[in-house]
Amino acid sequence: MQIFDSHAHYDANAFRADREEVVASLPDKGVCGIINCGASMQGCYDSIALAEGYPHVYAAVGLHPEDLLDAPQDWLKQVEQLLSHPKAVAVGEIGLDYYWKENAPREVQQAAFAAQMELAAAHDLPVIIHDRDAHGDTMELLRRHRPRGVLHCFSGSVEMMREAVSLGLYIGLGGAVTFKNARVPLEVAREVPLDRLLTETDCPYMAPVPFRGKRCDSTMIAYTAAKIAEVRGITAAEVLEAGVRNARELFGISG
Numbered sequence: 318m319q320i321f322d323s324h325a326h327y328d329a330n331a332f333r334a335d336r337e338e339v340v341a342s343l344p345d346k347g348v349c350g351i352i353n354c355g356a357s358m359q360g361c362y363d364s365i366a367l368a369e370g371y372p373h374v375y376a377a378v379g380l381h382p383e384d385l386l387d388a389p390q391d392w393l394k395q396v397e398q399l400l401s402h403p404k405a406v407a408v409g410e411i412g413l414d415y416y417w418k419e420n421a422p423r424e425v426q427q428a429a430f431a432a433q434m435e436l437a438a439a440h441d442l443p444v445i446i447h448d449r450d451a452h453g454d455t456m457e458l459l460r461r462h463r464p465r466g467v468l469h470c471f472s473g474s475v476e477m478m479r480e481a482v483s484l485g486l487y488i489g490l491g492g493a494v495t496f497k498n499a500r501v502p503l504e505v506a507r508e509v510p511l512d513r514l515l516t517e518t519d520c521p522y523m524a525p526v527p528f529r530g531k532r533c534d535s536t537m538i539a540y541t542a543a544k545i546a547e548v549r550g551i552t553a554a555e556v557l558e559a560g561v562r563n564a565r566e567l568f569g570i571s572g
């Protein structure tokens with residue numbers, strides 16, 4: 318049984334003490350692929366370095382809406398330069414976050430999101446999208462730009478999922494589907510076409526039950542997959558297999 322983690326942050330401080338050990342051990346535990354997503358500019362460089370260090374790690378580079386205010390002035394140019402790296406397989410994570418009041422103003426976030434979708438199109442790469450409390454504006458920008466990519470940690474309704482899928486997007490589901498209050502995420506997990514589903518962690522965050530609140534890593538996707546399988550009436554192996562197949566297809570990674 319193999320696991321593909323389409324969204325991880327192994328560059329995060331939570332892994333500072335044992336990063337090498339954890340990342341190196343994952344293939345022996347069934348993890349065959351990881352997309353490490355940049356968020357800050359430094360995170361983008363660290364993602365590339367991790368991808369260079371391990372055959373099973375790939376990098377997404379892009380500026381997260383929470384990191385825009387601290388970004389260097391030429392961040393877009395720096396992101397573009399990193400995209401020429403052979404293991405840079407996506408632009409991400411990018412998007413809109415209206416939850417935190419201290420984030421960049423909405424217009425600034427929207428402009429950065431749009432600019433990075435254009436960058437992805439120019440380089441023929443998919444995007445990894447963060448959407449927190451910004452469903453309406455996210456969908457409007459997606460309709461306009463029509464990127465290939467994934468809505469990571471999907472938190473919208475079944476209707477929004479259906480529209481995203483009709484736009485050609487994938488739906489990333491992680492630990493949130495195992496949480497006690499996960500009614501809508503479970504409806505989405507049941508209804509999403511199996512060939513549009515990506516498995517992910519967002520580690521070190523979002524550990525699934527029974528590890529909720531602990532440091533997450535890619536192996537815990539087994540618990541998320543079991544929950545998705547339960548509501549779909551299929552096996553966890555089928556969910557994991559779809560996660561591997563779909564991620565390889567979206568990110569252009571050969572098995």
Ligand SMILES: [Zn+2]
Pocket residue numbers: 324326354410519
């Ligand atoms: Zn993330």
